Amino acid sequence: MVRRRQILLATLAAGAAGTAGCVSDDPSDERNENGDDQSTGSNDADLPSDLESTADGVYRVDIGAVSDRAASIEDSMQISYDGDPEVVWVYDRILESNRSAESTPELAVDPVIDTTDDVENLFLAPIYDADAENWTIHAYADDTYYEARDTHQFWIGRFFTGPNEDQAVRGHDVAFTEHHDGVYRATLEYGETPPENGLDRSKRVMLTNREWDETALEAAESILGAAVAPTRVGPTEPDYNEADEDDPAPVVDFSFEYDPDAKTITIVHENGPAFRGDHVQVEFEAGLTEAQFSGEVTPGDRLTVAVPSADPSEYLGIAWRGPEQEHYIILDRYEIPE
Structure with missing residues (x-):
């Protein structure tokens, strides 16, 4: 199973803090x-x-x-x-x-x-x-x-x-x-x-x-x-292959197929629970990809996104946002190969 790494967990209802830059x-x-x-x-x-x-x-x-x-x-x-x-x-x-x-x-x-x-x-x-x-x-x-x-x-x-x-x-x-x-x-x-x-x-x-x-x-x-x-x-992040009752995001195994000629990445839901497409977002570099998941996404479903500016070492990410867009948890990331 692909290791899932939590990058950010954001709760919009939380109080604001930090000093403005x-x-x-x-x-x-x-x-x-x-x-x-x-x-x-x-x-x-x-x-x-x-x-x-x-x-x-x-x-x-x-x-x-x-x-x-x-x-x-x-x-x-x-x-x-x-x-x-x-x-x-x-x-x-x-x-x-x-x-x-x-x-x-x-x-x-x-x-x-x-x-x-x-x-x-x-x-x-x-x-x-x-x-x-x-x-x-x-x-x-x-x-x-x-x-x-x-x-x-x-x-x-x-x-x-x-x-x-x-x-x-x-x-x-x-x-x-x-x-x-x-x-x-x-x-x-x-x-x-x-x-x-x-x-x-x-x-x-x-x-x-x-x-x-x-x-x-x-x-x-x-x-x-x-x-x-x-x-x-704080402490080193836990292993997100393991279920965590405090982590609302699904544990999903994705695969990625990169077409360097077409500049596209095809995302495949390989294993894990079904999820609603509007509960996640697909990101590349500084913004969202034009194509996004929709409806119920089940094992075997595929999504092809365009990444026209892709260069080696850049990342495509799939982030769990939740039903109310209250979270930001990276489900998986894909690095553009050489």
């Missing part, structure tokens, strides 16, 4: 207490403490050097912050859903910022401040991404949920400044850690090349950027 000034570069350069393999005496030089013009973002929590980044672009509680964040890249593969810019969302290539390098790093007991999102970009567009905006809030004034999506202009030779940085105040078992109060941060409005995610104009959101607070 606002753009802050770019903090000054830091060095160690002796004033020594902390880079490896670099003779650059001005290298900030949050960058490591891995080659000439290539830098790795060192979030551990500036965060008050021990941090580790996995190959899956999941970052874990130790502490009480542990907080896990997950990254996505954002591409406009109707952009043809031939015209899609090459975007690298990775802690390694390469200023020597033609790829648009971008990374969002959540940084924890123990004194303030909150998070700041540090955005890093190379000059290729920075100079390719006139507009840069953070969008912060809860997407695809009912109206809630305290957690509504808001746009903030990004004040990039050159942080180091060819590397640009901007910051956004995120707010407090969501409470354990309270990810319904969490917000997602997107950095895009578009201004936010209510139709931004549905518009045909170019959307290119990255997103980050907390996906777990």
Whole structure:
């Protein structure tokens, strides 16, 4: 059976919490207490403490050097912050859903910022401040991404949920400044850690090349950027192959068939209980797919969705929303193959 991973559990009736995001000034570069350069393999005496030089013009973002929590980044672009509680964040890249593969810019969302290539390098790093007991999102970009567009905006809030004034999506202009030779940085105040078992109060941060409005995610104009959101607070997630009386979502085994020529993914309900199509939603990158499940979905039923902007490593997700759209639980995810 396919392992099901709970990404977010959102209850719209829960009270709002968290601090509304606002753009802050770019903090000054830091060095160690002796004033020594902390880079490896670099003779650059001005290298900030949050960058490591891995080659000439290539830098790795060192979030551990500036965060008050021990941090580790996995190959899956999941970052874990130790502490009480542990907080896990997950990254996505954002591409406009109707952009043809031939015209899609090459975007690298990775802690390694390469200023020597033609790829648009971008990374969002959540940084924890123990004194303030909150998070700041540090955005890093190379000059290729920075100079390719006139507009840069953070969008912060809860997407695809009912109206809630305290957690509504808001746009903030990004004040990039050159942080180091060819590397640009901007910051956004995120707010407090969501409470354990309270990810319904969490917000997602997107950095895009578009201004936010209510139709931004549905518009045909170019959307290119990255997103980050907390996906777990507290103990390691349980095994969702096992039934949980507190988990209202069905345990369903899906399979996926990707057609790279047609740019479609066929989802097959392989095993598990029937469910109502209007209780789930199929998502790709920053929005919903045009085709959605409907009626009663039983084993053997299939749904083919178009993913015209699909690139390797991007994900299609199936989320359980519930009869009243009161939940957000990922039933399964499919990664576009190489």
